[in-house]
Every structure is written in C-alpha cells, then in structure tokens.
Amino acid sequence: MVKQSGQARLPSRPAGVPADERHETANLLHSAAVRLLRVARTQDAGMDLDGPRASLLSVVVFAGPQPITRLAAIEQVSPPAITKLVAALEADGLAVRERSATDRRVVLVTATAAGKRLLERGRAARVRAVADVLAGASARDLATLRRAAQIIAARL
Template sequence: MKSLHDMPEGAASASVSLDRLFELAEVLGTLMEHGVAERGLTRARAGLLWALFHDGAMTQRALAGQLGVTPRNVTGLLDALEADGLVVREAHPTDRRAMLVSLTESGRTLTDGLRRGRDALALELFGEMPASQLAAIQDGLETVLARLRAIDRVDG
C-alpha cells in the first residue's frame, strides 16, 4: 500500500481535502447536536420534524422511507414527539390502514426556530464570501455528494 508521501501531488491534495471534509462533518455534527439538545431533541427526532416541516404531513411509512429507518423506529420517535405535543397522528383520509403525521403548532414553532438558527449560521459562514467563491464551494460539494451517493449505491 502506498503512503501519502508516495502519491502524486494531486492525490495528496485530495487526501488533505478529505481530511478537511471529515473535520467539517465532525464540527457540524457537534453544532447540530448542541442546537437540537438545546431544544430538548435528539438528531433523530429533529430529522423527523425537519422532514414534516419541509414536506408536510405524510404517513408513517413515507416518513420511514424518507428518513431511511424502519417503520418501527419511526413509531418510537413519533411516540416521544407526540407526548411532547410536537406532532399529531390522525387517520388518513383515504387509507383506513394508514396514519397521517403532521406537525402541531408547537412543532411548527420549534422547527421554524431550527430553520432560523440554520439561516443565521449560513449568514455567519457565507454572508461576506464573494459569490464566485460560494458558487465554487457549492459546485464542489455537489460533485462530492454525487460521488458519495454513487459509492453508497455500489456498496449498499
């Protein structure tokens, strides 16, 4: 196996870039953990609320698919969020076997606060960045994400 020192300059630069992405993921993950914990949530519960905030009411099965978890996992998350008054489950209007999940007013208020926090962080990070630099970052990240998704499809 080659060491980093034996690799061509481009490969070494790519390795450094990946190291920076790992560091970025760790820092953003920590920020997310603190942000949702301040609101009495876990990342999993916040992710479920975020999905409902962006896509509106949906069935438990659709939520499970969107979050990439089992329906049983969604049931546990919903039990806790419903007990906290953040979501409500109601009979689906056209499918007697399904439950439709939606945010309560408290759930919408909480997720709106999460969105405002995200927007404030985005402004702090990117607000003074030249448009061309921001566009380059976005393009580079899109390429990286597409490649990671392709790797995940191959391995998964």
Template structure:
C-alpha cells in the first residue's frame, strides 16, 4: 500500500496520463513515416540541423538526447542519402561540423508535412481554447525535458 499526499497523487496521475498519451501519439505517427524515405530519428536529427543550423556531432547528439555513436551512425546514413554533410573544423580538428544539404531541407519539409498531416488536421479541428491548451502543454513539457 502506497501512501501519498493528495497533491503528489494528483501529480502522479497527470504524469501517467501524459506519458501514456505521448506513447500512443508517437506510435500512431510512426506509421505515416515508413511510406516515405525518412525515419523518425533521422527526420528529427535533420530537423535540428535545419532549424538550429550546422552543429558538431556532440551537440547534435545532446539535442537529440542520444549517445554519440548513435548519432554518428544516423549522420553517416543521412550523408549517404545526400541529406547532410560533414566537414572538419579548421580550428579544432577533432570536431566535425554537420550541416543539412538543400536536398535535406526539402525532404525534411515533405517528411514532417506528411508525418504530421493527420495530427495537424486534427489540431485544426479543435476549439481555440483546446489548441491553446496543447500549445501551452508542449511548452511546459519542453521546459521540464530541459530540466533533465
């Protein structure tokens, strides 16, 4: 028997629901992915490159909350597909600067578009207040995620 304060109990219930909703959302979106050439993690990494500009592998891995070897491989694959480039840094020759190519940017757009098509339509059908709730919740989560 667990004993908790009312507030902690409420927080726990909210955490569970948010967690569960996130799991199901991603599983659902994953499906519209395969149809096209850009998997979830690759799309996400490319997105960071497009919107955050060229970065080192380490930073990219950190942004994606993934270990260096994992990102190293993802980037290698993006490079093979001509979606990103690696270039050595002159001042510190250990680091590799990774950038999205024009092709990468284009494909990213198309990919995220399709991936989020259904969700976007659903969000559009919500009331103004509900949309605002989602937007605020996303912001809160981003903040919590950053906290670690």
C-alpha cells in the first residue's frame, strides 16, 4: 500500500464515473475492499484450496445446499465448470451431492462436516488478518467501520 502524508493513497475516480459524493465514496470503498480482500486472501493457503474451490465451499457452507445450476449462477461460471469444482470438493471429502427431498430430479450440493470445519478455520484466519490491519485503530474508527459494514451488508 502506498502511503502519502500518513494516508493510504487510493486511485482517483475512473473516467466516465459521475463526480458526486456517492460515486466518490463507491470508488474509495471499491479500492479499499479490493486491497483488504488481498490481505485476507493471503490466509487461504492454509486451507489448501484454490480460490474457486474455496469460494464454492463458502457458498454451500453459508447458503446451505444448492443445486448445480444455482451454484453456477452464483459463482458466475458455466454448469460444466461448476460440476468440475463440485467433483474436486467431493474428492477431497468437503462436499457431497444429494437428491432433493422435495424434488428428486434436483441434485443439491451440500458441505460435509469436514468442509464446514475447513471453511471455518479459513474464515477465522482471514478475520485475524483483517483484524491485524485494524490494529491501532481508535474505538471511534472501529465503530465507524462496523457501521459502514452493516450499511453495506444491508444493501447487498
């Protein structure tokens, strides 16, 4: 992170984006979020999963059992690509495919107990990495960041 006068230097607003407070804030949040996720992602090596498999496992752990087509849409990949990722998670014992109890034509992907434990360990490591970034922040700044996170989460 490049610092200038004690402040993190973030990219200026991209061309073609309106010069209003909402877009300026969006630009700053986007840049900070990308950098923060890079820091957090450094901890993923401990899970021994590549990014696509870790992302898919996160979806089935936190969103619950999902059909292949829904997973492909969430992860923004093709059904054949998601099928390969599911097969890799299955081979590692982290997920299973099961028929839906309500519609036997639908196959749901579910995280195994081992998959849930692995993801929770990975998430804990990411949270610790983000907490390290926040070391030294004032109570007021931490409260502001918590409120900002709540506002963003409510809008997603």
